[in-house]
Amino acid sequence: MSDQLYNLTPVQMGAATALMGIGLLAACLLTMGQWLIHRRRLATVFLSSVGILLAFYTWAFATVFIHSQTGIFLLKDRNMGWFVVVCLVLGAATMGTNYRYAEMPLLVTLTPAMPPFVTAGGVWILLTSGALTTSWLCVQVWRDWQLLHSELSPFSVKGALDRLEHGVTFANFRGRSKFANVAMEGLLGRLGLTSLTNIGTLERQLCQFRFETKSSQAGSDSPNCWEANEDGTSQLRIKEPDGRTWVLTQSRIRDGRRSWIQLLAVDVSDYMTLSYRLSAEIDALQARQKRLVRETSRLDEALSRRLILSTRSTIHDTLSQRISFVHRFLEDEVSDDERLRRLQGLLEDLPSELSKDRVTATPEIWLETLQDLASAAELELHISGDLPPQADKARMFTEVLREAITNVLIHTTSNEMEVRLGQDASSFWMEVSNPSTVETTLTYGTGLSNLESRLEALGGSLSVYTTPRFTLRARLPR
Known part of the structure; x- marks a missing residue:
């Protein structure tokens, strides 16, 4: 295959190199999307193999383009060409998943890149297969980009949670933090804490910022400062150094067989201010009422x-x-x-x-x-x-x-x-x-x-x- 590549003109070599590079970038983006967004393990492995294959051809075209005979020799391009079979086998393994509708055209475009087809048809079969593969990968990148903006996905959920004025964080049953929105990160940052801390340790650290009331002062010697509720949740009222008051609610939620710990922080500063004003007004009214009763x-x-x-x-x-x-x-x-x-x-x-x-x-x-x-x-x-x-x-x-x-x-x-x-x-x-x-x-x-x-x-x-x-x-x- 190396000899066939040297028969191409520099313009053809440059175009082929750019085409393979674009396909490699698209394959990398799709691999990250399948792992980070959709959480599909088999699809991630399959797209990783496609990315490796495109990386090989990109490097092959690049070394020929710069007239490097040593690079092609060390790469052993004939053996690497059989890696297409590995890609096709991994693609066949994902046919039972939800990703099969997106990968079927990709399997068709990868088939001509096998060594027998390239040997029989020449380098143009390889270029045609690479062009079709790159085109379909770009289409899939565009489709996933549209899904991120129009359909429900982990990123869209995170974007929605980041817009909340209340803080929220999730941790698994072992206490390891899995997600914290912007409001929660800001609150913990102002308190000198971090969401990466184990949730059990974080709850104990938050106790030092507890908002003391008359009822809570009586039980201040208790080792657990969180107040348990009848519905299984627990609450804690904390106060920031700047005077803002938050109510934290810790609860457990289940997602199928998995259990999660949810920590919700609600800013009640305005409500507390209003409550103090109402309390002062009530005290004043009661004082006036007592004077009126005496009179x-x-x-x-x-x-x-x-x-x-x-x-x-x-x-x-x-x-x-x-x-x-x-x-x-x-x-x-x-x-x-x-x-x-x-x-x-x-x-x-x-x-x-x-x-x-x-x-x-x-x-x-x-x-x-x-x-x-x-x-x-x-x-x-x-x-x-x-x-x-x-x-x-x-x-x-x-x-x-x-x-x-x-x-x-x-x-x-x-x-x-x-x-x-x-x-x-x-x-x-x-x-x-x-x-x-x-x-x-x-x-x-x-x-x-x-x-x-x-x-x-x-x-x-x-x-x-x-x-x-x-x-x-x-x-x-x-």
Whole structure:
């Protein structure tokens, strides 16, 4: 074959050398693509053999072009020509893979380069085979270039991951790093670390940048600073020297029979800043709310005191007027029935008189006011026990006491009165009595009848005794 090459003109030799060089470059590019991108082992070996074959012919044409007889002699071109058979055998081994559709034309173009065909047809058979092989290799390079830009591939996935603002890295089950995007490399670089470190060692190194919170300070003595979650992942919050905060999440993912460790880093600096601002706003709102509650309490207390004073003044004035009428009737020592009915009417319409101004008085106010006014009427009132906790029942007992005071002033000459309040397992009770006897006939008029009806409406009862001492007994269920 060497003698045949020397029969070519320098222009033909230069063109053949360039053609073989282009084919060699294309074969090298495809070999790297099959290994780095598609991960096809057999296709990589086959294309490597094609690259070796084209490298031989490139060197052969180059040495002839520069008139180097020694180079051709040492290369033993006849033996190297049979390497085409090796290429064809490796190509046949890849026919069961996905690469068979791309390599079938390549096997056809390589077949004429076998020594029998070259010996029979001359160097032009070799040049034609080389031209077709180089052309098809260039077509495959162009096709792979288009695939990198239009279809999903490891490079396109890496390009997409590099565009993420979050950091991500993958390692195999032994902890060896397989991939880290730009954001993760930048984060680790600013921390003085590298993604080439074993993932277990890297996780321990990241603990020194842990962002301390109140909850994490309590468990700072723990050897593992990563917080485990229920879903099997673990998290760690770290802080960069420049103040940026990241949340790292470590999880395990499976790809068929293989297991991978994924480490994801999310920049939460903006969220932390917003959280601090919201926390400050909430604290300020809570402080203002507490001040508002204090001011409202003071205002309610002032209004309550003013309302109590106004209510007690109204009750006091009204009752004083009624008691002055009672004293006048008693001082006249006239006890005809007409005057007694008028006197009783003055005392019985007291609640309606007090409700004209819609004054709300608590039972405690009524009790204190009745005690004060009893003293003003020279009636010594002794009260023991407490009113029921329910407001309606306590108010009902004050009505009983008011009616009892009315009857004592009208029907007796007593100047003292005893009031006992208590409760048992089933009811609250109130007993009002005085040591005097009834001097006038006691009848169930409007006051007592109305009082008895109201007690029965609440499920209670009223009992009146005139001997041996005047006594009113009222009961209300608990």
